[in-house]
Amino acid sequence: MSAENQEQRQLLQERPVVLVHRIPAFQLPFAGVRTHFTFFDPLLHSPESTQSFLSRHATAIRALLCVGPAPVTSETLDLLPALEIVVGSSAGLDHVDLQECRRRDILVTNAGAAFSEDVADYAVALLIDVLRSISGGDRFVRSRLWAKNGEYPLGSTLRGKRIGIVGLGSIGSEVAKRLVAFGCSIAYTSRRKKSAVSYPFHANVCDLAADSNVLIVCCSLSKETHHMINKDVMTALGKEGVIINVGRGALVDEKELVQFFMRGEIGGAGLDVFENEPNVPKELFTLDNVVLSPHVSVVTPESFAALEEVVIGNLEAFFSNKPLLSPVQLD
């Protein structure tokens, strides 16, 4: 290490620089919060000053804060040879090349459970909305059809429904807790059976679907889970089956889902996420048994406050060599 680099490193240890990595649509949710770090956000600087900053500091930067779904690829990592940690701000980190991080011994953290309750609330509301057609009822009243047409179609009750939870992590567990209070029965699939949990476990999602009225998809997206909800799963779920997706769009084979709707071979869906956001398959726009949502299941001030705590907590833990709050297992 050159003398200059050593000097930089010392400076950065006193008040470390955290490089912010984001796409323009995502703001740093806690800009202005007083921390022990200097956040450098290239999108708040001119390309020239960013270039100048990075040419001086890139080789010493140890922490990258990844805001929202900004991709962290091996090319990103190549630019930051001293990087030791990627602090993520979302629950799912499918935009981060985790294998590459593991290969380089770079730690990764996610949002932990900061969003879990808000996402679980949202999943439950999407489910009741699909079963009872609340958004559809609101459209019906606003289009002044109530006074004109009278009757609105029957919904379907929640109690007694068999709910299959795909991914019983922090979000899935909160969903289960809520739906028990509505008189639903719960089963789940997950990478492995959870010994602390009494809900029935199914080793694969097809078996779970065959035994469920509703699938609630809240696992993380990876190569293994990509298009996990495929044709076979939809067939097993059956004509009255409902799919709720609050995970990632690509967990569901969206083209196949549209085909199932076109053929009337699925009961309904509540979708907060899509394969190619913000684009939504246009075939879904006219369906009344679908609730469409612009990827906002986490979007509350309370979630952002909880996120701030996790992100700052992870950074503080990292820079003071304490255990991270929400490390991602890179296995």
Add this chain to the structure above:
Amino acid sequence: MSAENQEQRQLLQERPVVLVHRIPAFQLPFAGVRTHFTFFDPLLHSPESTQSFLSRHATAIRALLCVGPAPVTSETLDLLPALEIVVGSSAGLDHVDLQECRRRDILVTNAGAAFSEDVADYAVALLIDVLRSISGGDRFVRSRLWAKNGEYPLGSTLRGKRIGIVGLGSIGSEVAKRLVAFGCSIAYTSRRKKSAVSYPFHANVCDLAADSNVLIVCCSLSKETHHMINKDVMTALGKEGVIINVGRGALVDEKELVQFFMRGEIGGAGLDVFENEPNVPKELFTLDNVVLSPHVSVVTPESFAALEEVVIGNLEAFFSNKPLLSPVQLD
């Protein structure tokens, strides 16, 4: 009693006639079910044959089945001098002149708890919808604004919200049970404090509103509760406050509510019921912090099946002199 009347009475005891009283928009939900009774539904007959039927039987009819909100007034009762019971098919019986029934010693039953869980589910979904703008998000996506405008406004989290339940009967209790699972805190007002319940009790709705983020209105409509949610209550609830109404429209002073929205002095509302259904104040159609619903919180096949059980059960109990399943206290 004349000999003819006695003969009729005997006939009716073997297979009693139950007179159906409904408005055209409401069907007898269990037409065709095999029972020990003969249902006579005037709307299925010509005026002449109804007239002929009633002229022969009206003086002997002991049971009236009131489907939906068909009014039972003292004039209705005058036509049926032998009437002993009004079997209602709704949870609220504001369309039945209960005082007049009491004066004439006519028993009254309602839907009991047949609808309670579906209504409670619906109330919870309306609440999450208002806080997280699910119907609004669906409108946003369907109008193709997501790809055009990008960001959707922040919602507000459910956990930690102070929920004031107005009327802790069968529906209110189910609402409370559900919202506890979402991390809300519960308080209530009711005609009297319930000794079996640990939620804090407020003797009047204004105090409850002052202490709540959300009011969920699920009490019955009577002279005493008419416009119970008035200007003072809305003021006490405050600018961020939310009102959910799954009871009856006239529990809320609707004109006042519209004024509060026009002045931005209330946070949001989820309304399944209105003062002058199917008419909804047009000022509400353009608001994004309001969810409008065409009085369908009870409308599921499962609720109707449960209702059938309660109605038939009440009739069978009445005709065999057993205790009624869901008597209404006429006090």
